[in-house]
């Protein structure tokens with residue numbers, strides 16, 4: 001098969017880590033008999049430099065002509081003084097909106113070889129961490145009506161409206177149940193139904209879906225309890241689905257307990273192709289251009305792309321197994337190398353992973 005991939009290399013270490021992920025994809029193509037064709041697309045700081053805007057006119061069209069988008073990272077100090085409407089992050093928000101990406105998937109997986117890096121107790125970590133946070137990305141309080149006004153007796157007052165429709169909840173819920181079927185068949189839906197009306201609607205829609213997906217084990221959990229359970233016993237979770245703001249906070253918490261934020265990939269998907277795949281880290285301007293970046297989060301993002309956009313399960317697994325084999329062999333880039341370990345460069349890291357691809 002031939003798959004078309006839009007590459008948004010972006011800024012800082014973005015071009016380095018995307019370049020490495022492409023090498024791994026090409027090797028997978030060779031081994032499994034697929035062709036990956038790439039189109040370079042501008043977005044973020046480099047787009048501001050090239051054409052004065054973070055989301056150039058042809059970026060949407062070029063991405064939509066592809067089957068998936070792989071993004072490095074955007075932004076950096078060079079563009080910090082740009083006016084608010086031409087900041088690199090504007091490009092990120094614009095591409096998510098243009099592609100209708102309403103579901104954000106953030107796996108938090110503890111790589112066994114890095115168990116010591118987790119801030120949790122050994123007996124907790126030993127049970128394993130392999131959860132998938134599914135966050136609603138385009139609704140809720142971040143996109144609701146906001147207001148600021150003066151009152152007579154209380155000074156300035158502000159409001160942020162949290163709104164959710166049945167349709168918005170159902171489509172993200174369906175995503176979560178479908179994903180669970182590809183994993184350990186367990187969904188935890190997180191809300192604040194003891195207080196919020198939007199959460200009560202959320203819960204009733206999820207319950208209807210749970211009846212439909214009766215092969216998937218389902219439970220509700222309040223958001224405050226979930227925050228505690230993620231540090232008490234993250235092994236209890238498989239797929240966790242929640243609304244935008246709760247998901248924003250809980251996905252960072254879940255990433256942190258794995259102890260290796262630099263290894264974590266993410267995906268943003270909608271109802272139609274292309275989905276967008278990117279590491280959760282930023283453009284790391286402090287190490288850009290030095291061949292020091294850890295490319296694994298982007299390589300694992302490419303693996304997610306194979307699994308979720310192209311349905312290439314064996315190929316995705318081959319990449320994940322090679323990353324585990326690399327870590328088990330004790331190889332480390334500078335961000336993870338402890339004392340006495342000679343760090344590998346970004347390109348050496350990829351060479352080792354490619355050599356370990358089965």
Ligand code: NAD
Nearest residue numbers: 073074075076077262281282283284285286287293294335
């Ligand atoms: P960052 O993730 O870029 O860097 C934080 C620290 O982690 C730095 O010390 C960096 O060197 C290190 N680091 C990050 N990724 C690494 C990797 N792959 N290998 C080795 N070390 C790595 O976060 P920041 O410093 O807060 O942000 C820098 C820029 O990135 C800012 O302009 C920010 O807006 C942007 N940013 C972009 C995205 C995105 O494109 N999705 C996300 C977050 C931040």
